[in-house]
Amino acid sequence: MANRRKVDYEARGAYWMMVLPAFIIYLLVMAFPIVLSIVLSVSNYSGGQMFGGTEKWGFAGFGAYAKVFADPLFWNALKNNMYIVAVSVFGQIPLGFFFAYIIFRRTVRWPDFWQSVLYVPNIISVIVVALLWQTVFSPHGPLAEVMNAISRHSFEKQLNVLFAATGAAVNGTFAPNDSLVTGLLKLVGTAGANMFENPFPELKDLLLSFQGSKIPEVMQALCNLFVPGWSPEFLNRPDVAMLPVLFVILWMYTGMYLILFLANMQKIDVQIIEAARIDGARESQVMNYIILPALTGTIVNSAILAISGSLSSFALVFAMTGGGPNHVTEILAIYMYNKAFLGASNFPLANAISLIMVLISFILIIITKQLEKRFGGKEE
Amino acid sequence: MSDEIKDTAWTRLGDFLGKFFAYFIMVIFALMTIYPLFWLVMNSFKTTSEFQISQLAWPRAPTFDNYKQAWWMGDFALLFPNSFIYTIGATAGIIFLSLLAGFAFAKIPSRATKPIYASFVVGILLTTNTLMIPLFLEMNLLQLYNTRAAVLLVYIGSGLPTAVYLATEYVRSIPTALVESARIDGAGFFKIFMKIILPMSIPVATTLAILNITGIWNEFALINILVSKTELKSLPLGMFKFSGSLSTDYGKQFAALTIGMMPMLLFYIIFRKQITKGVAAGAVKG
Numbered sequence A: 001m002a003n004r005r006k007v008d009y010e011a012r013g014a015y016w017m018m019v020l021p022a023f024i025i026y027l028l029v030m031a032f033p034i035v036l037s038i039v040l041s042v043s044n045y046s047g048g049q050m051f052g053g054t055e056k057w058g059f060a061g062f063g064a065y066a067k068v069f070a071d072p073l074f075w076n077a078l079k080n081n082m083y084i085v086a087v088s089v090f091g092q093i094p095l096g097f098f099f100a101y102i103i104f105r106r107t108v109r110w111p112d113f114w115q116s117v118l119y120v121p122n123i124i125s126v127i128v129v130a131l132l133w134q135t136v137f138s139p140h141g142p143l144a145e146v147m148n149a150i151s152r153h154s155f156e157k158q159l160n161v162l163f164a165a166t167g168a169a170v171n172g173t174f175a176p177n178d179s180l181v182t183g184l185l186k187l188v189g190t191a192g193a194n195m196f197e198n199p200f201p202e203l204k205d206l207l208l209s210f211q212g213s214k215i216p217e218v219m220q221a222l223c224n225l226f227v228p229g230w231s232p233e234f235l236n237r238p239d240v241a242m243l244p245v246l247f248v249i250l251w252m253y254t255g256m257y258l259i260l261f262l263a264n265m266q267k268i269d270v271q272i273i274e275a276a277r278i279d280g281a282r283e284s285q286v287m288n289y290i291i292l293p294a295l296t297g298t299i300v301n302s303a304i305l306a307i308s309g310s311l312s313s314f315a316l317v318f319a320m321t322g323g324g325p326n327h328v329t330e331i332l333a334i335y336m337y338n339k340a341f342l343g344a345s346n347f348p349l350a351n352a353i354s355l356i357m358v359l360i361s362f363i364l365i366i367i368t369k370q371l372e373k374r375f376g377g378k379e380e
Numbered sequence B: 001m002s003d004e005i006k007d008t009a010w011t012r013l014g015d016f017l018g019k020f021f022a023y024f025i026m027v028i029f030a031l032m033t034i035y036p037l038f039w040l041v042m043n044s045f046k047t048t049s050e051f052q053i054s055q056l057a058w059p060r061a062p063t064f065d066n067y068k069q070a071w072w073m074g075d076f077a078l079l080f081p082n083s084f085i086y087t088i089g090a091t092a093g094i095i096f097l098s099l100l101a102g103f104a105f106a107k108i109p110s111r112a113t114k115p116i117y118a119s120f121v122v123g124i125l126l127t128t129n130t131l132m133i134p135l136f137l138e139m140n141l142l143q144l145y146n147t148r149a150a151v152l153l154v155y156i157g158s159g160l161p162t163a164v165y166l167a168t169e170y171v172r173s174i175p176t177a178l179v180e181s182a183r184i185d186g187a188g189f190f191k192i193f194m195k196i197i198l199p200m201s202i203p204v205a206t207t208l209a210i211l212n213i214t215g216i217w218n219e220f221a222l223i224n225i226l227v228s229k230t231e232l233k234s235l236p237l238g239m240f241k242f243s244g245s246l247s248t249d250y251g252k253q254f255a256a257l258t259i260g261m262m263p264m265l266l267f268y269i270i271f272r273k274q275i276t277k278g279v280a281a282g283a284v285k286g
Helices: A002-041 A063-070 A072-104 A111-123 A126-136 A142-166 A178-193 A199-208 A215-226 A242-265 A270-278 A283-311 A314-320 A332-341 A347-375 B002-043 B048-053 B065-073 B076-107 B113-123 B128-141 B148-172 B176-184 B189-200 B202-217 B221-226 B235-243 B250-282
Strands: none
Touching (some): A002 A347, A072 A111, A072 B002, A111 A242, A111 B002, A126 A142, A126 A314, A142 A178, A242 A283, A242 B250, A270 A283, A283 A347, A314 B221, A332 B221, B065 B235, B065 B250, B113 B148, B148 B250
């Protein structure tokens, strides 16, 4: 009896020695901040030393929450979070599933290659991703260069035809005539004509000044004059600034869902599929009756990961747009960050936002538990 | 008979179109991944003025100057050791602590297991990004702001929920008889942990290492609010420096991004298979 009791004590001691280090750190990093945010969100704390400081702070009511809910920027940020979730649910998850499916069913060769390539964006730092795409979408980025090169190229082609038809090119040098001027005015349309007060004579004078020049030079000059420079102002235009962000999110995480789905498809017994095919099942039937049912849990799991992921996609948006222009690409985490660190710190407000995000997470956890009951068990 | 032939012909056409469509989308997506990264590396060898003339052309006179200057301006000589310290320190901490707790949860009966283990599982969906501001204030309160300890603490704490879940599930699958017979032979719990559990947990430890190494190496949001001293910064923070006033100095920016992205790319090339497996195993919702 005494002996057993001794064993119990030893086990209990060992248990706590093993659990406590992890549990204390967990409480410090997860639980305590939640408590702190509850306290601060209903206080008038405005920075500085929290305890024993000169500035007194205390309970100040629920004004911070009222302010958050009355702030259109909060709803805008929440909407952007929803957009990110929507891109995941309607973009990444179906695409990831499609890619996993065609790899799993060997529709495409080199499964390892595709899988590896599509996962690369997950491996490199979000900062690299954000700054890379920021440059791509910038007004003078490679997109602009490609688009402008294309429109110049097609304009040059049209000029070539026009030069040949009007006989304006004589032995590689330029010899303008009236029909060229008419043709050119027709080609550039109203946009080009608007450049001149009196189109025909003015353009003719201009062309005559090139008399005897080499054809490529003339082409170059005409392109500069008439081909409008296109620039993708996505990131500067409030109405579309969110699109590049959503595109990059789609680009980044589709590979992750591909890996998730593929790993779970590979758990399906291939013999079942082969037997079904031999019995005359069509590919669509294999999909509907074997693969989809086996992956229901994974799909639900992915949707939940997508929502919790949208709450933590701070770094990408922060580095790519910083929430701008004019707050339109702010997501909840950025909105919170800006309230705390941009301009005058408003810690009660920032903590209220933090707590709202935590509550969204908790709602998510409850939904997960419910879904788990319905779909039964874990499929990972 | 002829119907059957027609049928197979149609099926073949369908198969062909399906294959074509599958390859088409796959190739587009793959190019969208490979080309931008290739473009980034290629332009890191151009001077900024050459970049502005043409962003798509091959560099005319490849130069390493960008790298030299980016290395110096970005303080990469400081950032690399820091990134290693944070990544290795936090990953080792997460693995050790989660296996320790997982062993206790799985093999030492206690009434405390249910609530404590459940609280860890809840944390899986609770991302620390949402707690950025209170964490910042807490670290100030504990006077840990601008210390390595704060970064390590937060990284370990963030990684623990998933790790404890995976470790506990794994240790549960180790036969209890092994632990019991060692107990009868007089071994203490810590000895059992070091001699039996730890060596047997290498698979789950590998998964945890894979999951956390990539995550922590690339982490930005939290370390961004925890440290402001250059001596304590990690690679992502260093790269971000090139987005501000240096953002139009494309050559140097791209060189900095290339420097920052290479270690993980190499890590991925070497451990591709394990990473893929680890990601699938680690995507748990609790």
